Amino acid sequence: MIDLYTDSTPNGWKVSVLLEEIGMAYTTHHVDIMKGDQKEDWFIKICPNGRIPAIVDRDNEDLAIFESGAIMLYLARKSGKLIPTDEKGESRVTQWLMFQMSGIGPMMGQSNIFYRYFPEKLPSAIERYHNECRRLYEVLDRQLEGREFLCDEYSIADIANWCWIRIHFWGGTKVEGLSNLEAWLERLEKRPACQKGIAVPHAIDFKELAADLESKDSAVRSLVTK
Numbered sequence: 001m002i003d004l005y006t007d008s009t010p011n012g013w014k015v016s017v018l019l020e021e022i023g024m025a026y027t028t029h030h031v032d033i034m035k036g037d038q039k040e041d042w043f044i045k046i047c048p049n050g051r052i053p054a055i056v057d058r059d060n061e062d063l064a065i066f067e068s069g070a071i072m073l074y075l076a077r078k079s080g081k082l083i084p085t086d087e088k089g090e091s092r093v094t095q096w097l098m099f100q101m102s103g104i105g106p107m108m109g110q111s112n113i114f115y116r117y118f119p120e121k122l123p124s125a126i127e128r129y130h131n132e133c134r135r136l137y138e139v140l141d142r143q144l145e146g147r148e149f150l151c152d153e154y155s156i157a158d159i160a161n162w163c164w165i166r167i168h169f170w171g172g173t174k175v176e177g178l179s180n181l182e183a184w185l186e187r188l189e190k191r192p193a194c195q196k197g198i199a200v201p202h203a204i205d206f207k208e209l210a211a212d213l214e215s216k217d218s219a220v221r222s223l224v225t226k
Protein backbone atom coordinates (compact mmCIF):
# COMPACT_ATOMS: atom_id res chain seq x y z
CA MET A 1 0.00 0.00 0.00
CA ILE A 2 1.21 3.47 -0.90
CA ASP A 3 0.55 6.51 1.26
CA LEU A 4 0.33 9.55 -1.00
CA TYR A 5 0.85 13.03 0.45
CA THR A 6 -0.43 15.56 -2.01
CA ASP A 7 -2.49 18.59 -2.94
CA SER A 8 -4.35 19.60 -6.12
CA THR A 9 -1.46 20.89 -8.24
CA PRO A 10 0.36 19.69 -11.39
CA ASN A 11 3.20 18.06 -9.42
CA GLY A 12 0.68 16.31 -7.20
CA TRP A 13 -1.43 15.14 -10.16
CA LYS A 14 1.61 13.48 -11.73
CA VAL A 15 1.63 10.89 -8.96
CA SER A 16 -2.14 10.42 -8.52
CA VAL A 17 -2.63 10.03 -12.30
CA LEU A 18 0.20 7.48 -12.40
CA LEU A 19 -1.24 5.51 -9.45
CA GLU A 20 -4.62 5.46 -11.20
CA GLU A 21 -3.05 4.31 -14.48
CA ILE A 22 -1.13 1.43 -12.92
CA GLY A 23 -4.00 0.48 -10.61
CA MET A 24 -1.86 0.44 -7.48
CA ALA A 25 -3.69 0.76 -4.14
CA TYR A 26 -3.05 4.02 -2.33
CA THR A 27 -4.32 6.14 0.51
CA THR A 28 -4.43 9.90 -0.04
CA HIS A 29 -3.40 12.35 2.67
CA HIS A 30 -4.29 15.93 1.84
CA VAL A 31 -1.35 18.22 2.58
CA ASP A 32 -3.02 21.62 2.43
CA ILE A 33 -0.28 23.84 1.00
CA MET A 34 -2.38 26.98 1.47
CA LYS A 35 -2.48 26.28 5.20
CA GLY A 36 1.25 25.47 5.33
CA ASP A 37 0.96 21.74 6.18
CA GLN A 38 4.03 21.13 3.96
CA LYS A 39 6.25 23.04 6.42
CA GLU A 40 5.24 21.00 9.45
CA ASP A 41 7.80 18.75 11.14
CA TRP A 42 5.90 15.52 10.48
CA PHE A 43 5.91 16.26 6.73
CA ILE A 44 9.53 17.46 6.60
CA LYS A 45 10.49 14.03 7.98
CA ILE A 46 8.91 12.49 4.86
CA CYS A 47 9.93 15.24 2.42
CA PRO A 48 12.98 17.32 3.42
CA ASN A 49 12.10 19.89 0.74
CA GLY A 50 8.75 20.70 2.35
CA ARG A 51 6.82 20.50 -0.92
CA ILE A 52 4.27 18.08 -2.25
CA PRO A 53 4.10 15.37 -3.53
CA ALA A 54 5.68 12.62 -1.43
CA ILE A 55 4.92 8.94 -0.88
CA VAL A 56 5.63 6.29 1.73
CA ASP A 57 5.71 2.69 0.52
CA ARG A 58 4.33 0.64 3.41
CA ASP A 59 5.31 -2.57 1.61
CA ASN A 60 8.95 -1.55 1.39
CA GLU A 61 9.96 -0.85 4.99
CA ASP A 62 8.14 2.49 4.96
CA LEU A 63 10.45 3.91 2.30
CA ALA A 64 9.73 7.64 1.95
CA ILE A 65 10.25 9.25 -1.47
CA PHE A 66 10.03 12.90 -2.47
CA GLU A 67 10.47 14.73 -5.83
CA SER A 68 7.70 13.86 -8.28
CA GLY A 69 10.09 12.57 -10.97
CA ALA A 70 11.79 10.19 -8.51
CA ILE A 71 8.39 8.99 -7.29
CA MET A 72 7.24 8.34 -10.86
CA LEU A 73 10.36 6.35 -11.72
CA TYR A 74 10.01 4.31 -8.52
CA LEU A 75 6.34 3.48 -9.04
CA ALA A 76 6.74 2.71 -12.74
CA ARG A 77 9.65 0.34 -12.04
CA LYS A 78 7.87 -1.23 -9.07
CA SER A 79 4.76 -1.95 -11.14
CA GLY A 80 6.60 -2.77 -14.36
CA LYS A 81 4.25 -0.39 -16.17
CA LEU A 82 4.58 2.85 -18.14
CA ILE A 83 8.35 2.62 -18.51
CA PRO A 84 10.13 0.24 -20.88
CA THR A 85 12.51 -2.33 -19.40
CA ASP A 86 15.03 -2.25 -22.25
CA GLU A 87 17.94 0.16 -21.78
CA LYS A 88 17.24 2.38 -24.80
CA GLY A 89 13.50 2.59 -24.20
CA GLU A 90 14.00 3.41 -20.54
CA SER A 91 16.54 6.10 -21.41
CA ARG A 92 14.14 7.75 -23.90
CA VAL A 93 11.32 7.89 -21.36
CA THR A 94 13.70 9.21 -18.68
CA GLN A 95 14.88 11.96 -21.05
CA TRP A 96 11.35 13.28 -21.60
CA LEU A 97 10.58 12.95 -17.91
CA MET A 98 13.68 15.02 -17.08
CA PHE A 99 12.67 17.52 -19.77
CA GLN A 100 9.50 18.06 -17.77
CA MET A 101 11.28 18.14 -14.39
CA SER A 102 13.96 20.63 -15.44
CA GLY A 103 12.17 22.63 -18.15
CA ILE A 104 8.38 22.52 -18.32
CA GLY A 105 7.83 22.45 -14.52
CA PRO A 106 10.20 25.25 -13.46
CA MET A 107 9.49 27.51 -16.46
CA MET A 108 5.71 27.12 -16.30
CA GLY A 109 5.94 27.57 -12.53
CA GLN A 110 7.73 30.92 -12.97
CA SER A 111 5.33 31.91 -15.73
CA ASN A 112 2.39 31.26 -13.37
CA ILE A 113 4.06 33.42 -10.74
CA PHE A 114 4.88 36.43 -12.90
CA TYR A 115 1.77 36.33 -15.10
CA ARG A 116 -0.79 35.30 -12.50
CA TYR A 117 0.31 35.77 -8.90
CA PHE A 118 2.96 38.49 -8.61
CA PRO A 119 1.48 41.79 -7.35
CA GLU A 120 3.53 43.88 -9.81
CA LYS A 121 3.21 43.01 -13.48
CA LEU A 122 6.74 43.00 -14.89
CA PRO A 123 6.38 42.81 -18.71
CA SER A 124 9.97 41.71 -19.35
CA ALA A 125 9.75 38.85 -16.81
CA ILE A 126 6.38 37.75 -18.18
CA GLU A 127 7.69 37.86 -21.75
CA ARG A 128 10.83 35.91 -20.84
CA TYR A 129 8.81 33.03 -19.32
CA HIS A 130 6.16 33.06 -22.06
CA ASN A 131 8.89 32.81 -24.71
CA GLU A 132 10.65 30.00 -22.87
CA CYS A 133 7.42 28.05 -22.29
CA ARG A 134 6.43 28.46 -25.92
CA ARG A 135 9.90 27.27 -27.01
CA LEU A 136 9.52 24.17 -24.80
CA TYR A 137 6.02 23.51 -26.18
CA GLU A 138 7.49 23.67 -29.70
CA VAL A 139 10.09 21.05 -28.75
CA LEU A 140 7.26 18.74 -27.62
CA ASP A 141 5.21 19.52 -30.73
CA ARG A 142 8.13 18.44 -32.95
CA GLN A 143 8.64 15.25 -30.90
CA LEU A 144 4.95 14.42 -31.30
CA GLU A 145 5.05 14.73 -35.11
CA GLY A 146 3.79 11.36 -36.41
CA ARG A 147 3.56 9.97 -32.85
CA GLU A 148 0.64 9.39 -30.49
CA PHE A 149 2.83 9.73 -27.41
CA LEU A 150 6.22 11.22 -26.56
CA CYS A 151 8.03 7.88 -26.82
CA ASP A 152 7.04 4.65 -28.57
CA GLU A 153 4.27 3.93 -26.08
CA TYR A 154 2.28 5.85 -23.48
CA SER A 155 4.57 6.39 -20.48
CA ILE A 156 5.30 8.38 -17.33
CA ALA A 157 6.86 11.03 -19.60
CA ASP A 158 3.43 11.75 -21.12
CA ILE A 159 1.79 11.95 -17.70
CA ALA A 160 4.44 14.29 -16.26
CA ASN A 161 4.31 16.75 -19.17
CA TRP A 162 0.53 16.60 -19.59
CA CYS A 163 -0.20 17.39 -15.92
CA TRP A 164 1.53 20.74 -16.42
CA ILE A 165 0.66 21.69 -19.99
CA ARG A 166 -3.06 20.96 -19.58
CA ILE A 167 -3.25 24.20 -17.54
CA HIS A 168 -1.11 26.30 -19.90
CA PHE A 169 -3.85 29.00 -19.81
CA TRP A 170 -3.04 29.66 -16.15
CA GLY A 171 0.46 30.88 -17.01
CA GLY A 172 -0.76 32.58 -20.18
CA THR A 173 1.35 30.73 -22.78
CA LYS A 174 -0.70 29.66 -25.78
CA VAL A 175 -0.56 26.28 -27.53
CA GLU A 176 -2.38 27.54 -30.65
CA GLY A 177 -0.76 26.46 -33.90
CA LEU A 178 0.96 23.48 -32.27
CA SER A 179 -1.40 20.87 -33.68
CA ASN A 180 0.51 17.78 -32.53
CA LEU A 181 0.64 19.10 -28.97
CA GLU A 182 -3.04 20.09 -28.99
CA ALA A 183 -4.10 16.63 -30.24
CA TRP A 184 -1.93 14.95 -27.59
CA LEU A 185 -3.44 17.15 -24.83
CA GLU A 186 -6.92 16.04 -25.90
CA ARG A 187 -5.83 12.39 -26.17
CA LEU A 188 -4.68 12.34 -22.55
CA GLU A 189 -7.58 14.41 -21.24
CA LYS A 190 -9.90 11.61 -22.45
CA ARG A 191 -8.18 8.88 -20.42
CA PRO A 192 -10.30 7.81 -17.41
CA ALA A 193 -7.22 7.46 -15.17
CA CYS A 194 -6.10 10.99 -16.05
CA GLN A 195 -9.54 12.33 -15.15
CA LYS A 196 -9.55 10.43 -11.85
CA GLY A 197 -6.01 11.46 -10.96
CA ILE A 198 -6.60 15.19 -11.44
CA ALA A 199 -9.49 15.06 -8.95
CA VAL A 200 -7.08 13.99 -6.14
CA PRO A 201 -7.34 15.14 -3.38
CA HIS A 202 -10.12 17.30 -4.86
CA ALA A 203 -10.94 18.85 -8.22
CA ILE A 204 -9.43 22.31 -8.55
CA ASP A 205 -11.69 25.24 -9.28
CA PHE A 206 -9.70 27.80 -11.26
CA LYS A 207 -12.45 30.40 -10.95
CA GLU A 208 -12.23 30.10 -7.16
CA LEU A 209 -8.45 30.35 -7.34
CA ALA A 210 -8.68 33.45 -9.54
CA ALA A 211 -11.17 35.00 -7.09
CA ASP A 212 -8.80 34.24 -4.19
CA LEU A 213 -6.09 36.18 -6.01
CA GLU A 214 -8.29 39.27 -5.94
CA SER A 215 -8.30 39.30 -2.17
CA LYS A 216 -5.72 41.28 -0.22
CA ASP A 217 -5.06 38.30 2.07
CA SER A 218 -4.88 35.79 -0.76
CA ALA A 219 -3.41 32.52 0.53
CA VAL A 220 -2.04 31.51 -2.86
CA ARG A 221 -0.44 34.90 -3.52
CA SER A 222 1.36 34.93 -0.19
CA LEU A 223 2.53 31.34 -0.75
CA VAL A 224 4.25 32.06 -4.06
CA THR A 225 5.57 35.57 -3.46
CA LYS A 226 7.28 34.93 -0.11
Ligand SMILES: N[C@@H](CCC(=O)N[C@@H](CS)C(=O)NCC(=O)O)C(=O)O
Pocket residue numbers: 009010011012033038050051052053066067068069223
Ligand atom coordinates in the same frame (compact mmCIF):
# COMPACT_ATOMS: atom_id res chain seq x y z
N1 LIG B 1 10.59 19.54 -7.78
C1 LIG B 1 9.48 19.28 -6.91
C2 LIG B 1 8.59 20.50 -6.86
C3 LIG B 1 7.47 20.35 -5.84
C4 LIG B 1 6.65 21.62 -5.72
O1 LIG B 1 7.09 22.72 -6.11
N2 LIG B 1 5.46 21.47 -5.16
C5 LIG B 1 4.60 22.61 -4.93
C6 LIG B 1 3.20 22.32 -5.46
S1 LIG B 1 3.20 22.02 -7.22
C7 LIG B 1 4.48 22.90 -3.45
O2 LIG B 1 4.46 22.00 -2.64
N3 LIG B 1 4.37 24.19 -3.08
C8 LIG B 1 4.23 24.58 -1.71
C9 LIG B 1 5.31 25.53 -1.26
O3 LIG B 1 6.00 26.10 -2.10
O4 LIG B 1 5.44 25.72 -0.05
C10 LIG B 1 8.72 18.05 -7.42
O5 LIG B 1 8.67 17.87 -8.64
O6 LIG B 1 8.20 17.27 -6.60
